[in-house]
Amino acid sequence: MAAPSYGLIATFDTTPDLYHAAEKVRDAGYRHWDCITPFPVHGLDKAMGLKRSIVPRISLCGGIAGFCTGMSMIWWTGAVDYPLIVGGKPLFSPMFAFPVSYELTILFTAFATIGGMLFLNGLPMHYHPVLKYEHIRRGMDDQFFLVIETRDPRFNLANTKALLEKAGGKNISELEA
Amino acid sequence: MSSTHAAIASAALPAGSSTAATASKALTVGIVGLVLTALGVAVTPDKHGPVMSYLVGITFCTSILIGMLMLILIHHIVDASWSVVIRRQFEHALSAFKWLFVLFLPLLVLAWVKPGFVWPWMDLGHELHGHGTVGTDILYQKKAGFLNLNMFTGMTLAFFAGWVWLSARLRKASFTQDLDGDIKWTFMNRQTAAFGLPIGALTLSFAAIYWVKSLEYHWFSTMYGVWFFANCIRGALAIGVIIMIWLWNRGDYKGVLNTNHFYSIGMLAFAFTVFWAYITFSQYFLIWNANVPEETFWYNLREVNHDGSTNQWWYVGLVLLFGHFFVPFLYLLSYKHKVVHSKIKPIMWWILAVILVDMCYNILPALKDGHGDSLPFLSLNLLWVLTSVVGIGGVCTWSYLKSFPTAKLLPIRDPRISESLTHHE
Numbered sequence: 001m002a003a004p005s006y007g008l009i010a011t012f013d014t015t016p017d018l019y020h021a022a023e024k025v026r027d028a029g030y031r032h033w034d035c036i037t038p039f040p041v042h043g044l045d046k047a048m049g050l051k052r053s054i055v056p057r058i059s060l061c062g063g064i065a066g067f068c069t070g071m072s073m074i075w076w077t078g079a080v081d082y083p084l085i086v087g088g089k090p091l092f093s094p095m096f097a098f099p100v101s102y103e104l105t106i107l108f109t110a111f112a113t114i115g116g117m118l119f120l121n122g123l124p125m126h127y128h129p130v131l132k133y134e135h136i137r138r139g140m141d142d143q144f145f146l147v148i149e150t151r152d153p154r155f156n157l158a159n160t161k162a163l164l165e166k167a168g169g170k171n172i173s174e175l176e177a
Numbered sequence: 178m179s180s181t182h183a184a185i186a187s188a189a190l191p192a193g194s195s196t197a198a199t200a201s202k203a204l205t206v207g208i209v210g211l212v213l214t215a216l217g218v219a220v221t222p223d224k225h226g227p228v229m230s231y232l233v234g235i236t237f238c239t240s241i242l243i244g245m246l247m248l249i250l251i252h253h254i255v256d257a258s259w260s261v262v263i264r265r266q267f268e269h270a271l272s273a274f275k276w277l278f279v280l281f282l283p284l285l286v287l288a289w290v291k292p293g294f295v296w297p298w299m300d301l302g303h304e305l306h307g308h309g310t311v312g313t314d315i316l317y318q319k320k321a322g323f324l325n326l327n328m329f330t331g332m333t334l335a336f337f338a339g340w341v342w343l344s345a346r347l348r349k350a351s352f353t354q355d356l357d358g359d360i361k362w363t364f365m366n367r368q369t370a371a372f373g374l375p376i377g378a379l380t381l382s383f384a385a386i387y388w389v390k391s392l393e394y395h396w397f398s399t400m401y402g403v404w405f406f407a408n409c410i411r412g413a414l415a416i417g418v419i420i421m422i423w424l425w426n427r428g429d430y431k432g433v434l435n436t437n438h439f440y441s442i443g444m445l446a447f448a449f450t451v452f453w454a455y456i457t458f459s460q461y462f463l464i465w466n467a468n469v470p471e472e473t474f475w476y477n478l479r480e481v482n483h484d485g486s487t488n489q490w491w492y493v494g495l496v497l498l499f500g501h502f503f504v505p506f507l508y509l510l511s512y513k514h515k516v517v518h519s520k521i522k523p524i525m526w527w528i529l530a531v532i533l534v535d536m537c538y539n540i541l542p543a544l545k546d547g548h549g550d551s552l553p554f555l556s557l558n559l560l561w562v563l564t565s566v567v568g569i570g571g572v573c574t575w576s577y578l579k580s581f582p583t584a585k586l587l588p589i590r591d592p593r594i595s596e597s598l599t600h601h602e
Contacts, residue, residue, distance in 0.1 A: 042602055052512060060510065088468070095465055098458065 006129035006177040007033075007149040008160055010169025011138075015041050018144040021167035022047040025146065028163055032152040036130065036145040055116045062112020063105045070101030129175050147175065195427075200578035207571020211280075213564040217557075225544055226552075227561040228295055232284060234565025236388055237412075237536045238573055239277050240405065243381045244413025245270050246340060247406070249347055250377060253370035259441050261597035262433055265588055266420045266577075267413070268351050271344035273576035278337040280569055285333060288326060298324050298394045306549035316395050316471075324394055329387055336380045343373045351588055358590035381406055389536075392543035396475045400460040407453035412532050414446045415525040422518050429586050436516045437601040443515025446528070450509060454502040478542050482550040489554040493538050501531040537562060 012018040015037070022035055026049035035044060074097035078084070083091050118124075130136050130147055139145050146169060148160055157174075164172050214234075217227040245267040252260045284295060293300020293311075298320075301312030311317050317324065346369045354362035382402025390401050421439070424430040464472040479490040505528055514520045541558060542551035552558075588594060 056510075056512070087466075089466075095462060098462065 004177045005150050005157075006175040007147050007152075007155070008157075008164060008172055009130065009133055009145055009147045009175050010164040010167070011135065011171045012144040012146065012169060015144065017168050018146060019044060019047050021146055021164070021169060024167040025148065025163065028154065030148055030152050030154055032149040032155075034147050036136070036139040036147065038140050038142065038144075053120065055113060055120065058116030059109050059113040062116075063109040065112075066104035066106070066108025067101045069108065070104040071097050073104075074100055129177055132176055133173070135171070196578045196581045200575050200581075203571050203578060204575040205571075207568050207573075207575055210564045210566070210568025210571055212568075214561055214568055217561040217564060221557070221561075225294070226556070226558040228284075228287070229541055229544055230558045230561035231565045232295060232388065233533070233536045233540050233562045234569050235277065235281055235284070236540065237533050237566055238273075238569040239281075239384070240409045240532070240536070241412035241416055242270065242274055242277060242573065243340065243377070243384075244409035244411070245416070246274075246343060246347075247374070247377050247381070247410060248413050248417075250343075250370040250373045253347075253366045254374060256367070256593075258593040258596040259438060259600040261591050261593050262430075262438060262587055262600075263417055263421060263442070265351070265584065265586065266424070267417065268344075268348050269580040269584070270416070270573070270577045271348060272580040273573040274337065274340045274344050276572050276576050277569070278341065280572065281333065281337070285330060288329060292326060296329070296391055296394075298391060299326055299329070306545075320394060324391060332383055332387055336384045339376050339380045343369060343376065346373075351591075352584045354590050355585050355588060360592065363592055378402075378406070381409060389539050392540060393475055393478075395471060397472055398460055398464070398475075400456050400463075403456050404453075404460060407449060407456050408532050408535060411446065411449045411453060411528055414442060414449065415528045415532075418442055418446070418521055418525045422522050424586075425518065433587065433598065435600060435602060439516045439518070439521060440512070441600070443509060443521055446525070447506070447509040447515070450502060450505045450528075454506070457497070457501075478545075478551045479538065483548045488551060490538065490542055490551055493534065493554050497531065497535055497538060500527070501535060505531075533562070533566065 010021070012021060018035060018037065019041065022044060025033055026047065035041075035048060037044070071094065075092045079091035085091070089096065130145070133145075135143070136145070146164065146167075148155060148164070154160075161172055214227065214231055217230070218224055221227050248260075249264055249267050249271075251257075252264055287294055288296065288299055293303045297303045298311050298317055301310065301317075303311045305311065305314060308314070322328075347366060350362040350365045350369070353359075382405065385402050385405035389405070390396065390398070418439070421430060421434060421442070425434060461476065464476060479494055480487065481491070482488050505524055508514050508524050514524065537554065537559075541554065544552040544558070546552055591597075
C-alpha cells in the first residue's frame with residue numbers, strides 16, 4: 001500500500017513563472033499551499049494572497065504587558081512592600097517608574113515578537129515532507145517550487161495536477177507525508 | 178521595470194505655470210500674515226507679546242527647514258536609496274533659508290536698538306525679580322563671554338551663512354546632475370554631508386540655545402540642542418509627507434511613489450516621535466530627580482504661579498505629553514496609518530500643530546507679570562503666533578513653489594533613482 005500523500009510539488013525555473021503560478025493557485029481558492037524559493041521574492045506574498053502577519057498585535061500585547069509590569073513592580077516594591085523615602089521623593093511616582101517601564105516595554109515586546117513569530121511559523125521544525133523530495137536542494141540554489149497540500153479542501157489529485165500544469169509547473173510529483 | 182517608472186516620471190514633470198499661480202497666492206498670504214503681525218506689534222500696548230510670538234513663528238519655520246537640511250545630509254552620508262524620490266522637494270524648500278534670514282533681521286535689529294527687549298541678558302541694567310540686575314548676577318557674569326550682543330549677532334549671521342551655503346551646495350550638485358548625469362555630483366554631495374552634518378548639528382544646537390534657551394539664561398540643560406533637533410526632524414518629515422500627498426493628488430507623483438515610500442517615511446516619523454519623547458522626558462526627569470533650584474525654576478514657571486496655584490502652562494505641558502508623544506506614537510504604530518494617504522496626512526498636520534505648541538511652551542513663558550509669574554497661554558499672543566506662522570510659512574511656501582519648476586520633479590540621473598522607484602517592489 002502506498003504511503004499517504006502530503007501533496008503535489010511542481011517545479012519552476014524563474015521567479016516570474018512562480019509568481020504567476022502563485023497568482024493562479026491563489027485565484028483558484030487554495031488555502032493550504034506554499035512556495036519554496038532560494039531567496040525572498042518581493043511581492044510574492046501578495047501573489048499568494050497572504051494577509052499581513054498578526055505578529056505586530058502580539059508585539060503590542062507584549063509591550064503593554066511590559067509597561068504595566070514595570071509600573072506595578074516599582075509601585076509594589078517602593079510604596080507597598082518596603083516603603084522608604086529617598087531624596088524627599090514620593091513613595092511612588094510614574095516619573096521614576098518610567099525608565100524601568102520603558103525598558104520592560106522594549107524587552108517584553110521583543111520577547112512577544114520572537115515568541116509570536118516562532119509560534120505562528122512553527123519553527124524550529126525538524127521534519128517537513130518536502131525534505132524527502134529528491135530535487136528539493138535546488139530550491140536552495142536556482143529553482144522554485146510550489147506545493148499544494150492534500151489537506152486543502154479543494155485538493156483533488158487530477159484537478160490540482162491540471163491546475164499546476166496549466167500554471168506552467170514542471171516535474172509535478174506527489175510527496176510522501 | 179525601472180524603465181517604465183522613469184518614463185512615467187519624466188512624463189509627469191512639473192509644468193511651471195501651474196505652480197506660479199499657487200506661488201503668488203502663497204506670497205500674498207505670507208505678506209498678509211506679516212502685515213497682520215506688524216499690526217499686532219503696533220496696536221498692542223505691551224509689545225513684548227507680539228514680538229515673542231514672532232520669535233515663536235520664526236523658530237518654528239526655521240526648525241522645519243533645518244530638519245529638511247539635516248535629512249538631506251543624512252540621506253547622502255548613509256547613501257540612502259528610497260529617499261531619492263522625495264529629496265528633490267526638500268532641496269526646493271531649502272531655497273527659503275535666505276528669506277528666513279531676511280525675516281530674522283527685525284529681531285536682530287531690535288536686539289541692537291532695544292537690548293534686553295526680547296533676550297533680557299542683553300541689557301545689563303535689566304532688573305531681575307528679587308535679586309539685582311543682570312550685570313551684577315554671577316550666573317550672567319560667568320556666561321558673559323558667550324552671552325553678549327556681539328556673539329549673538331555674529332553667531333546668528335554664522336548660522337544663516339552656514340545653512341544658506343550648505344543648501345546652495347546641495348542644490349547645485351543635485352540640479353546639475355540632472356543635466357550632465359556626472360557621478361562627481363553625488364560624491365560632492367557626500368562630501369558636503371560629511372562636513373555639513375557636524376556644522377548642522379552645532380548651528381542648530383547653538384541657534385536653539387541663543388534664540389530660545391537664553392530667554393532664561395539662568396537655566397541649565399544639556400539636552401536642549403537635541404530637543405530642538407528632534408522637533409526639526411519631525412517637522413521636516415511631516416511637511417515631507419504633506420508634499421508627497423499633494424504631488425500625488427496633483428498627479429506628479431503617480432507611478433513614482435509606492436506604498437513602501439510612505440511606510441518608510443512613516444516609520445521615520447514614528448521613530449522620531451519616540452526620540453522626541455526620550456529627549457524631552459530625560460530633560461524633565463533629570464531635573465525633577467536632582468531637584469536643583471537653578472534647573473527646576475524653568476519647569477516651575479511652566480507649572481505653578483508664585484502662590485503655588487497651577488497655571489495654564491501645566492495643562493500645555495500635558496497637551497505636549499499626550500499630543501506630542503502618546504497620540505502620534507499609538508496612531509503611527511499601525512501599518513495602515515502609515516501607508517493610507519487619508520490616514521497619514523491628518524497625523525502629520527497634528528504633529529506640526531503640536532511642534533508649534535512645543536515652541537510656544539519653550540518661548541512664551543518668558544513673558545512675565547509683576548510677580549514673576551508666566552503670562553497665561555490662552556491670550557491674544559496666540560493670534561500673533563498664528564499670523565507669524567502664516568506670514569513666515571507663506572514666504573517659505575512661495576520660495577519652495579518658485580524653485581519647484583526650476584528643476585526636474587525627481588533627480589532622474591541620481592545613481593540610486595531606479596532603486597528608489599522600485600523601493601521594496
